[in-house]
Amino acid sequence: MIRIDSLTKTRGPRTILDDVSFQARPGAVTGFLGPNGAGKSSTLRILLGIDRATSGTALVDGRPYPSLDRPVTRVGSLLDGSGAHRSRTARNHLAWVARSNGIPSGRVDEVLAAVDLTDAARTRVGRFSLGMGQRLGLATALLGEPDVLVLDEPVNGLDPEGIRWLRRLLRAHADAGGTVLLSSHLMGEVAEIADDLVVITGGRIVATGPVADVTRGYPTLEDAFFDLTGGTGVRR
Numbered sequence: 001m002i003r004i005d006s007l008t009k010t011r012g013p014r015t016i017l018d019d020v021s022f023q024a025r026p027g028a029v030t031g032f033l034g035p036n037g038a039g040k041s042s043t044l045r046i047l048l049g050i051d052r053a054t055s056g057t058a059l060v061d062g063r064p065y066p067s068l069d070r071p072v073t074r075v076g077s078l079l080d081g082s083g084a085h086r087s088r089t090a091r092n093h094l095a096w097v098a099r100s101n102g103i104p105s106g107r108v109d110e111v112l113a114a115v116d117l118t119d120a121a122r123t124r125v126g127r128f129s130l131g132m133g134q135r136l137g138l139a140t141a142l143l144g145e146p147d148v149l150v151l152d153e154p155v156n157g158l159d160p161e162g163i164r165w166l167r168r169l170l171r172a173h174a175d176a177g178g179t180v181l182l183s184s185h186l187m188g189e190v191a192e193i194a195d196d197l198v199v200i201t202g203g204r205i206v207a208t209g210p211v212a213d214v215t216r217g218y219p220t221l222e223d224a225f226f227d228l229t230g231g232t233g234v235r236r
Contacts, residue, residue, distance in 0.1 A: 002181055004059075006057070007055075007056035008055045017053070019056075021056075024179055024180070027174055028174055028179070029180040030198060033185070033225060044152050049064065060075055070101050070102060073103070073144035074147065075146050076141030077141055078134075079150075083137060086125050087126065089123060090123060090128075094111065094143060115136070117136060148180075149170070149182075155184070174193075196211065199225065
């Protein structure tokens with residue numbers, strides 16, 4: 001369970017997040033949706049202990065992320081691409097993460113195969129395309145076999161087949177009882193798999209709940225998103 005309660009973040013006179021509260025439950029894909037600059041990444045950075053809130057809490061299974069034991073085995077995350085140094089190979093990057101978190105080395109080959117990077121395992125990350133970098137970031141998120149996945153714009157750079165593959169992977173993870181929090185500014189990218197929606201704009205939550213409840217009265221999911229974000233949401 002991910003629980004965000006009354007999260008506020010200010011920077012000087014500017015309010016980045018304003019009393020943000022929502023949950024992402026096990027066994028479901030929660031789409032965290034909003035236009036660029038709405039506060040999605042700021043929320044996730046606080047959840048993952050990268051940034052600090054001015055007030056409020058962000059918890060995973062009742063605990064702040066930094067207090068988790070071997071957090072990579074509890075929460076898999078993808079923010080800002082793969083996070084790998086450009087001079088490292090994909091295999092070396094994953095092997096380093098595995099060693100530092102007490103994960104068996106054999107798991108590296110498993111996740112490389114899972115994200116279709118086996119043939120590129122010895123390629124330096126600096127030579128990767130955007131889509132390959134995203135796949136490596138997903139491999140890193142999956143490495144510790146975590147129950148919780150937190151992914152920020154994971155389809156960036158993926159081709160249509162890659163997007164379909166990611167949807168299947170996330171759906172399977174949720175169906176197996178895992179928690180998926182999927183951030184995007186494109187309603188269409190999560191419409192195929194989301195069970196619950198959280199819509200944010202201007203640092204404030206404007207809608208939460210099951211997809212059917214959030215979109216009731218709208219012709220399509222994208223129409224709901226566009227209206228709820230005050231015309232700033234991206235339809236496609």
